Amino acid sequence: xxxxxYENIMDHYKNPRNKGKLDFYDSEYGDSNPTCGDSVKIYLxxxxxxxxxxxxxxxxxxxxxxxxxxxxxxxxxxxxxxALNLSEKDIMNELGIKELGPNRIKCVALPVKVLKxxxxxYKAKQL
Ligand code: FES
Numbered sequence: 001x002x003x004x005x006y007e008n009i010m011d012h013y014k015n016p017r018n019k020g021k022l023d024f025y026d027s028e029y030g031d032s033n034p035t036c037g038d039s040v041k042i043y044l045x046x047x048x049x050x051x052x053x054x055x056x057x058x059x060x061x062x063x064x065x066x067x068x069x070x071x072x073x074x075x076x077x078x079x080x081x082x083a084l085n086l087s088e089k090d091i092m093n094e095l096g097i098k099e100l101g102p103n104r105i106k107c108v109a110l111p112v113k114v115l116k117x118x119x120x121x122y123k124a125k126q127l
Contacts, residue, residue, distance in 0.1 A: 005095065005096045005097055008066070008095050008096050009062055009063060009066040009095060010062065010066075011066075012065065012066035012067075012069040012070055012095075013062040013065045013066045013069075016056075016065055016066075016068070016069040017069045017070075017072055017073050018054055018055045018056060018069065018072035018073070018076070019055065019056060019057065019069070020055055020057065021043055021055060021057060022043040022044075022045055022053055022054075022055045024045060025043040025044055025045050025053070025055075026044055026045055026046045026122055026125075027043070027044045027046070027118045027119070027121050027122035027125070028041060028042065028043045028044070028118060028121075029041065029042055029114050029117040029118035029121055030042070030057075030114060031110065031113060031114050031117065032110075033060070033064070033106055033107070033110050035103070035106060036060070036061070038058070038059060038060030038061060038064050038107070038110065039058050039059060039060065040056055040057075040058035040060065040064060040068050040110050040111045040114045041056060041057045041058060041114065042054065042055070042056050042068075042072075042111070042114045042115050042118045043055045043056070043057075043118075044118050044119065044122060046080065046122055049079045049080050049081070050077060050078065050079050050080070051075050051076055051077065051078055051079075051080065051083055052077075053076070054072045054075060054076050055072065056068045056069070056071075056072055056111065056114075058111075060107070060110075061107055063104060063107040063108065064107040064108075064110055064111065066095060067091050067095070067107060067108045067110075067111050067112075068110075068111040070091060070094050070095060071086070071091055071111050071112065071115060074086065074090070074091075074094060075115065080119050080122070080123065083115065083116075083119055084116055084119055084120075086112060086115065086116075087112065088105060088108045088109050088112055091108050091111075091112065092108060
């Protein structure tokens with residue numbers, strides 16, 4: 001494990017950005033990883049087609065919390081369709097991770113999936 005990888009994950013794990021429930025939000029979605037029970041919930045405040053505010057709550061391993069934290073930083077201010085294109089690889093790149101085994105990729109995939117479901121749920125309400 002590289003020093004950068006470890007430090008970056010531990011920074012976001014110990015000082016998660018955008019953690020907590022938004023006072024006012026347009027969409028929320030939560031889910032858990034069935035293999036370990038760790039959970040993530042994401043709140044979105046949307047303005048036009050952009051994510052104006054985003055926050056998360058959750059309990060889980062360092063990698064899932066760090067991924068949730070960095071994900072919120074990456075998509076804040078972006079439009080909904082760009083955020084829908086976010087992948088696990090994008091999060092890994094931002095955290096400085098080159099490769100993950102199948103058990104650990106699930107820790108990154110959970111917040112990505114929850115974000116996408118929160119966006120799709122918001123879009124469904126606009127129809
Ligand atoms: Fe549960 Fe990482 S071990 S999400």
